[in-house]
Amino acid sequence: MTRNxxxxxxxxxxxxxxxxxxxxxxxxxxxxxxxTSRLRPAGGRNVAAEPAHVVRxxxx
Amino acid sequence: xxxxxxxxxxxxxxxxxxxxxxVELTESRLERIAKFDGRLNSFIRVLAExxxxxxxQAEAEIAAGHYRGPLHGIPIGLKDIYETAGVATTGHSKxxxxxxxxxxxxxxxxLKAAGxxxxxxxxxxxxxxxxxxxxVPWPPARNPWDTSRFTGGxxxxxxxxxxxxxxxxxxxxxxxxxxxxxAAYCGLAGLKPTYGLISxxxxxxxxxxxxxxxxxxxxxxxxxxxxxxxxxxxxxDPASANHPIPDYRAALKGGAKGLKIGLVRHFYEADNExxxxxKGAIESAAKTLEGLGCTxxxxxxxPLADWVACGVTIMLAEAYAIHEENLRRRFxxxxxxxxxxxxxxxxxxxxxxxxxxxxxxxLVEELDRAMAGLDLxxxxxxxxxxxxxxxxxxxxxxxRPLLTMPFNVTGSPAMSVRCGFTDGGLPLSFQIVGKxxxxxxxxxxxxxxxxxxxxxxxRPAL
Numbered sequence: 001m002t003r004n005x006x007x008x009x010x011x012x013x014x015x016x017x018x019x020x021x022x023x024x025x026x027x028x029x030x031x032x033x034x035x036t037s038r039l040r041p042a043g044g045r046n047v048a049a050e051p052a053h054v055v056r057x058x059x060x
Numbered sequence: 061x062x063x064x065x066x067x068x069x070x071x072x073x074x075x076x077x078x079x080x081x082x083v084e085l086t087e088s089r090l091e092r093i094a095k096f097d098g099r100l101n102s103f104i105r106v107l108a109e110x111x112x113x114x115x116x117q118a119e120a121e122i123a124a125g126h127y128r129g130p131l132h133g134i135p136i137g138l139k140d141i142y143e144t145a146g147v148a149t150t151g152h153s154k155x156x157x158x159x160x161x162x163x164x165x166x167x168x169x170x171l172k173a174a175g176x177x178x179x180x181x182x183x184x185x186x187x188x189x190x191x192x193x194x195x196v197p198w199p200p201a202r203n204p205w206d207t208s209r210f211t212g213g214x215x216x217x218x219x220x221x222x223x224x225x226x227x228x229x230x231x232x233x234x235x236x237x238x239x240x241x242x243a244a245y246c247g248l249a250g251l252k253p254t255y256g257l258i259s260x261x262x263x264x265x266x267x268x269x270x271x272x273x274x275x276x277x278x279x280x281x282x283x284x285x286x287x288x289x290x291x292x293x294x295x296x297d298p299a300s301a302n303h304p305i306p307d308y309r310a311a312l313k314g315g316a317k318g319l320k321i322g323l324v325r326h327f328y329e330a331d332n333e334x335x336x337x338x339k340g341a342i343e344s345a346a347k348t349l350e351g352l353g354c355t356x357x358x359x360x361x362x363p364l365a366d367w368v369a370c371g372v373t374i375m376l377a378e379a380y381a382i383h384e385e386n387l388r389r390r391f392x393x394x395x396x397x398x399x400x401x402x403x404x405x406x407x408x409x410x411x412x413x414x415x416x417x418x419x420x421x422x423l424v425e426e427l428d429r430a431m432a433g434l435d436l437x438x439x440x441x442x443x444x445x446x447x448x449x450x451x452x453x454x455x456x457x458x459x460r461p462l463l464t465m466p467f468n469v470t471g472s473p474a475m476s477v478r479c480g481f482t483d484g485g486l487p488l489s490f491q492i493v494g495k496x497x498x499x500x501x502x503x504x505x506x507x508x509x510x511x512x513x514x515x516x517x518x519r520p521a522l
Binding site for chain 2: 001016018
């Protein structure tokens with residue numbers, strides 16, 4: 001993620017991040033992108049696949 | 061003369077027989093805190109007078125024949141995200157340093173009702189996520205085995221205080237490994253119980269759907285005693301399970317014979333490769349368990365990174381929602397590690413979160429299938445011994461997949477158990493995982509392993 005892109009995203013979030021920290025966050029953003037890319041199966045997920053319920057897991 | 065180190069069970073037996081005074085035991089812990097905690101930073105707040113008063117009350121009750129059970133008169137510490145009536149509960153953060161709750165957390169009230177003596181509030185990573193931090197109002201806790209080392213987090217103060225014998229047990233919370241990590245690095249037994257077994261009411265949240273409260277102590281038996289007091293249905297917590305609570309301590313007597321264990325070797329041999337000391341200690345532990353009559357067979361699960369992507373996405377998204385308003389208004393009142401991790405969390409999309417929760421269902425079902433013919437699984441708790449505290453980076457949580465996170469995703473009971481030492485004398489641990497609500501089986505195996513080995517006998521030289 002470029003610094004300009006990060007600055008736009010942080011402005012949209014309304015976060016006043018100190019200048020020094022912005023470069024570090026921009027440099028680490030790929031970690032989040034790599035992580036979220038793992039959530040989506042190749043070819044997509046069955047449209048009817050439900051989320052896990054928060055308070056009741058399937059009984060083991 | 062009170063020994064420097066006692067387990068909860070040992071002290072409880074002595075108190076019950078009136079061979080140990082709760083007042084003397086509590087005073088001895090306060091002396092140890094005064095002597096050692098300047099180097100360990102495990103306490104944010106010592107509640108000396110409150111502890112003395114509670115100890116006197118315990119002693120009087122016991123003398124009058126009103127013994128409440130194995131926690132009666134036992135000094136414990138509370139991670140400073142557990143709310144305490146009239147006592148500041150800060151989350152180790154400037155953002156909440158003046159937060160004084162009106163009532164105790166449900167689990168704190170349960171511990172007090174069981175007779176435990178609260179000696180103080182313990183250090184944590186900021187809001188159970190950001191640490192070790194040097195720019196928040198209190199310094200980070202240090203590892204008693206080597207004070208230049210990291211305690212693990214986020215239940216850092218509990219790990220340090222229990223390992224140093226400043227308290228006999230304590231509370232932690234675990235959203236991605238925050239009980240099991242400090243337990244591993246500080247050489248303790250640390251149990252993340254089944255999701256919903258202990259109420260989260262009155263515990264500052266990190267991520268609602270992943271947060272687990274639980275005990276850290278010297279032994280599995282001590283964890284069983286603490287869990288017994290803390291577990292139970294609480295209608296005030298929407299995730300609280302209305303499930304029968306067994307006698308966890310009695311269940312320890314079952315032994316390990318006949319238990320079927322799946323070894324998730326690829327987590328720590330390929331997905332987040334452990335060092336040779338950890339790998340060797342786990343191989344040795346597996347052999348010990350076979351010697352106790354268990355069967356150990358290898359199982360394969362999805363890559364560790366998949367589990368961690370699911371869990372960390374959920375954790376960050378839920379944490380961001382909790383802190384969003386304060387992040388906008390007072391970003392730099394948070395420590396740099398916490399706030400910059402939250403800035404990364406702000407980059408997640410709503411679809412990322414929903415996809416993570418959909419993935420969660422798949423992973424829960426996957427572990428259920430894998431465990432269908434098993435009682436337990438085991439794997440590493442951490443890939444190395446405790447690293448130097450300065451070596452822990454701001455984004456370390458995202459750089460190597462956490463070996464503990466899969467079992468937050470599934471809500472399974474999971475426990476760190478010590479299984480050796482490095483040549484340099486730092487503790488090594490492995491992780492035991494059970495089926496949901498089979499916490500007693502996890503404790504039973506951990507106890508059998510501890511009884512069969514010598515690892516519990518060694519204490520840190522302070």
